[in-house]
Amino acid sequence: MTQQAEATAETRKPVVTCRDVNKWFGRFHALRGVSVDIYEGETVVIFGPSGSSKSTFLRTLNRLEPHDAGEIVVDGVTLDHQVHNLHAVRANVGMVFQQFNLFPHLTVRRNITLAPQVVRHQARKDAEVHALHLLERVGIPELIDAYPGDLSGGQQQRVAIARALAMVPKILLLDEPTSALDPESIRDVMAIISELASTGMTMIIVTHEMGFAREAADRLLFFADGQIVEQGTPEQIFGAPREERTRQFLSQIL
Amino acid sequence: MTALAPPDVYEGMVAWQRARHWAHVRLFDSRGNTVLTLVILAILGVLAFTLVRWFVAVADWEVVRANRRLLLVGRFPQGEEWRIWPMVLALPALTALGWGAWGQVGRRSIAAMAIFGVLILPLLTSGTGWWYVIVAAALAFVAYRLARWSWAYPQAHRWVRRCAVGGWFLALPASLILLLIGGGMETTLWGGLYLNVIVSFAAAMGAIPLGILLALGRTSSYRALRLACTMYIELMRGLPLVVILALAWLALRSFLPDLWGLDSVDLVYRVMIAFTMFTGAFVAEALRAGMAAVPAGQREAAAALGLKGRQALIFIVLPITVRNSAPALAGEMIGLFMSSTLVSVVGLTDMLQAARATTEQPDFFGRQTEVLLFVGITFWATAFGLSRLSERVEYALSGTRRNR
Numbered sequence: 001m002t003q004q005a006e007a008t009a010e011t012r013k014p015v016v017t018c019r020d021v022n023k024w025f026g027r028f029h030a031l032r033g034v035s036v037d038i039y040e041g042e043t044v045v046i047f048g049p050s051g052s053s054k055s056t057f058l059r060t061l062n063r064l065e066p067h068d069a070g071e072i073v074v075d076g077v078t079l080d081h082q083v084h085n086l087h088a089v090r091a092n093v094g095m096v097f098q099q100f101n102l103f104p105h106l107t108v109r110r111n112i113t114l115a116p117q118v119v120r121h122q123a124r125k126d127a128e129v130h131a132l133h134l135l136e137r138v139g140i141p142e143l144i145d146a147y148p149g150d151l152s153g154g155q156q157q158r159v160a161i162a163r164a165l166a167m168v169p170k171i172l173l174l175d176e177p178t179s180a181l182d183p184e185s186i187r188d189v190m191a192i193i194s195e196l197a198s199t200g201m202t203m204i205i206v207t208h209e210m211g212f213a214r215e216a217a218d219r220l221l222f223f224a225d226g227q228i229v230e231q232g233t234p235e236q237i238f239g240a241p242r243e244e245r246t247r248q249f250l251s252q253i254l
Numbered sequence: 255m256t257a258l259a260p261p262d263v264y265e266g267m268v269a270w271q272r273a274r275h276w277a278h279v280r281l282f283d284s285r286g287n288t289v290l291t292l293v294i295l296a297i298l299g300v301l302a303f304t305l306v307r308w309f310v311a312v313a314d315w316e317v318v319r320a321n322r323r324l325l326l327v328g329r330f331p332q333g334e335e336w337r338i339w340p341m342v343l344a345l346p347a348l349t350a351l352g353w354g355a356w357g358q359v360g361r362r363s364i365a366a367m368a369i370f371g372v373l374i375l376p377l378l379t380s381g382t383g384w385w386y387v388i389v390a391a392a393l394a395f396v397a398y399r400l401a402r403w404s405w406a407y408p409q410a411h412r413w414v415r416r417c418a419v420g421g422w423f424l425a426l427p428a429s430l431i432l433l434l435i436g437g438g439m440e441t442t443l444w445g446g447l448y449l450n451v452i453v454s455f456a457a458a459m460g461a462i463p464l465g466i467l468l469a470l471g472r473t474s475s476y477r478a479l480r481l482a483c484t485m486y487i488e489l490m491r492g493l494p495l496v497v498i499l500a501l502a503w504l505a506l507r508s509f510l511p512d513l514w515g516l517d518s519v520d521l522v523y524r525v526m527i528a529f530t531m532f533t534g535a536f537v538a539e540a541l542r543a544g545m546a547a548v549p550a551g552q553r554e555a556a557a558a559l560g561l562k563g564r565q566a567l568i569f570i571v572l573p574i575t576v577r578n579s580a581p582a583l584a585g586e587m588i589g590l591f592m593s594s595t596l597v598s599v600v601g602l603t604d605m606l607q608a609a610r611a612t613t614e615q616p617d618f619f620g621r622q623t624e625v626l627l628f629v630g631i632t633f634w635a636t637a638f639g640l641s642r643l644s645e646r647v648e649y650a651l652s653g654t655r656r657n658r
Contacts, residue, residue, distance in 0.1 A: 064554055091560025101555035104653035105573045114569060115559035149653040167559060 021070035048223035094164030102148035134162035154185025328445015350394035354401025441522035445603040457529035465537025490535035502528035544579030577651035584644030
């Protein structure tokens with residue numbers, strides 16, 4: 001899988017293109033000239049020390065955080081302050097959050113079917129059949145009528161993944177999807193994400209799960225101080241990191 | 255793994271031993287608590303004795319029985335009751351339908367209704383009135399059974415819920431139309447409890463949408479809109495309701511000379527508008543607090559799924575806001591219903607005003623206590639119902655199936 005993606009990446013068109021992206025929070029320079037292309041079917045893992053603006057970068061890709069300078073093109077649409085069809089772009093870019101962010105007043109079923117019905121104008125029946133299918137895929141079809149508050153963290157995150165997949169997104173953004181989970185749930189959720197990666201879903205994942213990065217990622221981006229310090233295949237990053245900063249970080253966490 | 259039940263301290267005890275154990279642990283476990291228990295029991299005993307003696311030996315409810323028509327509908331003309339009865343039949347049925355569609359009637363609720371029925375109904379009705387009561391109860395029972403039955407069929411259940419909500423929205427226009435069709439009724443003849451109910455119902459139906467708009471306006475990113483909404487809210491919250499009512503009654507002419515034809519608007523409608531405007535400001539603040547408590551992650555999740563601002567508002571933000579604000583909103587609605595007794599300052603005869611009028615009847619001199627107590631119990635029962643309703647709303651939107 002990794003070699004395949006590597007071989008074909010050059011011939012594919014990028015689905016996400018970032019050119020010299022900058023962002024400030026007040027006087028804090030959060031993103032300092034990030035440039036990267038993400039290709040179709042790629043699984044990209046972003047890692048790095050906390051406070052290195054990994055999540056901020058991920059959130060600029062569906063404009064939950066507007067960037068201040070540079071260019072971001074997602075799925076052929078340039079994201080800037082005059083983008084007209086931002087909702088359409090967001091509908092095609094799924095997102096999974098660290099804190100799940102399920103809608104607490106809706107059942108699991110409604111959490112998953114709401115956006116397909118409201119945004120895509122799907123018939124309720126079709127949306128519900130799809131929802132059940134997705135829940136089977138993440139292994140919890142029996143919880144379709146439960147409320148989020150009655151689920152464990154791992155179950156909630158699986159529902160959140162199903163909810164994102166219900167829109168049949170072209171790109172899936174995962175913002176530390178397992179950071180709020182216990183070790184056992186981390187394994188379950190990561191298994192689902194690996195399975196997704198193997199089906200050719202384009203995914204960008206911010207995570208601290210280095211085992212997952214080694215096994216499932218096509219490419220790793222090492223973030224520090226709002227910049228991509230180093231990128232490469234897992235073999236290269238884990239085996240022979242070029243930058244001192246990368247070596248230092250890896251030696252701390254491995 | 256078998257779950258261990260918590261140890262049963264009462265194991266092997268007969269009833270009186272349990273009672274003794276309970277009393278020993280809860281009431282007489284130390285010298286101080288024993289003294290406290292005895293003192294409180296003494297106070298409660300005296301209170302209970304006084305109250306019971308008053309109810310049994312002193313109270314004479316004839317004043318309520320004789321004036322029930324005045325208390326309920328004021329100076330409503332004889333022969334026009336058909337304008338009211340449909341709503342009296344429909345509202346219990348709607349209540350039962352909604353109750354069944356979202357929950358289940360518990361044993362305590364049945365007990366409360368039974369007590370209320372035995373104590374209050376005989377004062378309120380006699381003769382043919384009983385037939386209406388029986389029909390209303392039967393309709394309510396059927397509606398409740400229907401709603402409970404629908405739980406087994408999702409499609410039907412959705413429709414029952416839609417009917418219940420739609421029915422409540424139609425109830426006000428329907429009752430107004432009934433009061434006005436076929437020659438209509440002078441609004442100044444509306445009175446009694448029916449006036450309290452219809453004025454506060456209308457104000458509630460107006461104040462909640464108004465409050466939503468004001469709360470959104472006050473949190474808007476447009477400075478002018480924010481400023482205007484803030485000024486409106488602070489102005490309304492700063493004025494006493496009596497002043498607003500009096501302005502609606504007398505002074506509209508001086509401020510708005512024939513501008514929107516407001517002057518020719520009927521007094522009762524002006525009162526409804528005044529209540530709406532006043533309550534709307536308070537509702538807006540209750541909602542704003544609830545809106546501030548909606549986690550940012552919920553809005554982000556909605557946006558990330560491609561929902562537009564308005565869609566996110568309707569499907570995500572407002573329901574969570576209403577859940578957060580439900581207790582405060584119920585407080586505002588109870589307050590609204592209580593303040594509807596202030597309509598007497600503009601010369602309308604609501605239930606409280608009607609109660610005052612009875613004290614001038616020579617037959618019932620010195621019977622104010624009974625009438626006022628009756629009015630109080632009626633209002634209390636309604637307020638209690640409203641707070642139970644808010645509990646249900648909170649639970650329905652709470653995101654859990656666990657019982658509380």
